[in-house]
Amino acid sequence: MVGTQWGDEGKGKVTDYLAREADVVVRYQGGPNAGHTVVVDGEEFRLHLVPSGILYPGKLCVVGNGVVVDPEVLVGEIEYLQSRGRDVSGLRVSARAHLVMPYHRILDALQEQALGERRIGTTLRGVGPAYMDKAARVGLRVGDLLEPASFRTRLEHNLADKNRFLQHVYGAEPLRLEDVLESYLAWGEKLRVFVAETSPLINRAIAAGQKVLFEGAQGTLLDLDHGTYPYVTSSHPVAGGACIGAGVGPTRIDRVIGVVKAYTSRVGDGPFPTELHGEEGDLVRERGHEYGTTTGRPRRVGWLDAVMVRYAALLSGLDGIAITRLDVLAGLPRVKVAVAYRYRGGEIEDFPSSLSVLQECEPVYEELPGWPEPPETPGSLADLHPHARRYVEFVQEATGLPVVLISIGRERGQTISLAPVFEPRPPAR
Ligand code: GDP
Ligand code: IMO
Ligand code: MG
Numbered sequence: 449m450v451g452t453q454w455g456d457e458g459k460g461k462v463t464d465y466l467a468r469e470a471d472v473v474v475r476y477q478g479g480p481n482a483g484h485t486v487v488v489d490g491e492e493f494r495l496h497l498v499p500s501g502i503l504y505p506g507k508l509c510v511v512g513n514g515v516v517v518d519p520e521v522l523v524g525e526i527e528y529l530q531s532r533g534r535d536v537s538g539l540r541v542s543a544r545a546h547l548v549m550p551y552h553r554i555l556d557a558l559q560e561q562a563l564g565e566r567r568i569g570t571t572l573r574g575v576g577p578a579y580m581d582k583a584a585r586v587g588l589r590v591g592d593l594l595e596p597a598s599f600r601t602r603l604e605h606n607l608a609d610k611n612r613f614l615q616h617v618y619g620a621e622p623l624r625l626e627d628v629l630e631s632y633l634a635w636g637e638k639l640r641v642f643v644a645e646t647s648p649l650i651n652r653a654i655a656a657g658q659k660v661l662f663e664g665a666q667g668t669l670l671d672l673d674h675g676t677y678p679y680v681t682s683s684h685p686v687a688g689g690a691c692i693g694a695g696v697g698p699t700r701i702d703r704v705i706g707v708v709k710a711y712t713s714r715v716g717d718g719p720f721p722t723e724l725h726g727e728e729g730d731l732v733r734e735r736g737h738e739y740g741t742t743t744g745r746p747r748r749v750g751w752l753d754a755v756m757v758r759y760a761a762l763l764s765g766l767d768g769i770a771i772t773r774l775d776v777l778a779g780l781p782r783v784k785v786a787v788a789y790r791y792r793g794g795e796i797e798d799f800p801s802s803l804s805v806l807q808e809c810e811p812v813y814e815e816l817p818g819w820p821e822p823p824e825t826p827g828s829l830a831d832l833h834p835h836a837r838r839y840v841e842f843v844q845e846a847t848g849l850p851v852v853l854i855s856i857g858r859e860r861g862q863t864i865s866l867a868p869v870f871e872p873r874p875p876a877r
Pocket of ligand 2: 665680
C-alpha cells in the first residue's frame with residue numbers, strides 16, 4: 449500500500465482497516481518524518497515508526513531494514529502505546545535498520561537554514577542526513593546498539609567527523625560522546641527484545657501463506673528518484689521500495705494498492721499544479737483539518753490531480769486505489785479534478801521531470817457537481833449521494849484504476865470496501 453500524492457493520504461487509516469485481515473504489517477522506508485493517524489473507537493493514535501497494524505493485540509508489526517529509526521522516538525512510541533493499554537508484543541525491528549543520530553537532526557536544521565528561500569521544508573527529524581550516512585557507509589544501525597563496544601568505537605569516529613563539520617562549517621556546538629553513548633545504549637536496552645532478522649521472518653510468513661501488508665510512508669511524489677526533486681524525501685515510497693526496505697523479492701508481492709486522497713495536499717515546499725489559494729482552499733483546509741501530524745504545519749491543499757495519480761500508477765504498478773477523505777469535499781457547490789496538463793499551448797502526457805516545466809503546467813480541469821455530507825457510517829456505495837458516487841466513478845475513469853475502498857471518516861467503520869485486497873495476483877493485465 450503506497451501513497452500516490454505528497455503524503456498524508458490517509459495511509460494510517462487504510463493500513464489499520466486492512467490490517468484486520470493481515471497476519472503481518474511492515475513499514476519499509478521513511479522514518480520519524482512519517483505521521484500516520486489511526487482512530488479506533490474515538491481514540492486517536494499518532495504513529496511515526498510503529499506500523500499502523502499495532503492496534504490489533506499481538507499483530508506482528510515489522511519495522512523493516514529500509515526504515516531509519518530514531519530510538520528515542522521509537523521507545524517513546526512503544527511507551528505511549530503501552531501507557532494507553534495497548535499490546536506491543538508483536539513489534540519487531542530490523543537489526544539492519546539505520547539509526548537517526550542527534551547530529552542528523554541538528555544537520556537537518558542547519559542545512560535547511562543554509563538553503564534559506566530554497567529550503568525543502570523538511571520535517572527536521574534528521575531523516576535526510578541519516579540516509580546520507582547510510583549511503584556513505586558510515587551509518588550506525590539498530591543492531592549496533594546491542595554491541596556496545598563496537599558502537600562506541602564507530603560513534604567516536606563519526607562524532608569526530610560530525611563535530612568538525614558542525615563547528616567549522618556551521619559554527620555550531622559539538623556533541624559529547626558520553627552523552628550520546630549513554631542515551632543510545634539505554635534506548636538500545638529497551639529495544640533489545642524487539643530486534644530481529646526481519647527479512648527471513650517476513651519471507652517465512654509469505655511462504656506459509658500468511659497475508660503480509662506493506663505500509664508505505666510518505667507518497668510517490670516525495671520519492672527520491674521519481675518525485676518532484678529536490679523537494680522530496682530521501683527514501684523510496686514507491687512500491688519497489690518495499691522489496692528493498694523489507695527484503696522481499698518482487699515476485700512475492702501480489703497486489704499494489706495506492707491511497708488517493710479525494711483532493712491533494714502538500715506540507716513542504718515545491719511546485720503544486722492544482723494548488724488552491726483563495727477561499728476554496730481555506731475551506732478545504734479547515735474542513736479537512738489539514739495541519740501536519742508530525743510538525744503541525746498548515747498543509748497546502750488543492751484539487752485532485754489525476755495526471756499525478758496516473759504517474760503513481762505507472763511507477764508502482766498499481767492494481768487499484770483506496771479513496772480517502774471523500775467526506776471532506778462534501779458541502780462544496782462543485783469540485784474539480786485535473787485530467788491533463790497544458791504546457792505552452794500543447795498538452796503534456798507524461799508527468800514532467802523538470803520543475804520549471806511543472807511550474808508552468810496549467811491543469812485542465814473537469815468540473816463535477818458537489819454533494820451533501822455522507823451518512824456517518826455508510827454500509828455500501830448505495831448509501832452515498834449520487835454526486836459523490838459520480839465523483840468516485842469519475843476518479844476511476846480519469847485514473848484508469850478500480851476503486852477498492854472508499855473512506856469517508858477517520859474511524860474503522862467509516863469505510864466502504866468494494867473489492868477484496870488480499871488476493872493472489874490476477875493473470876497479466
Ligand atoms: P498518512 O500520513 O497518510 O497516514 O495520513 P495522516 O494520518 O498524516 O493524515 C490523514 C488524516 O486524515 C488523519 O487525521 C486521519 O485520521 C484522517 N482521515 C483518514 N481518512 C479519513 C477520511 O476518510 N475522512 C476524514 N475526514 N479524515 C480521514
Ligand atoms: P506521511 O508518511 C507529508 C515531506 C516534508 C518535506 C519533504 C522532505 O505522514 O505521509 P524529510 O523530513 O522527509 O526530509 O522532508 O518531505 N514529508 C512528508 N509530507 N507526509 C509525510 O509522511 C512526509 N514525510 C516527509 O514535508 O516536504
Ligand atoms: Mg502523515
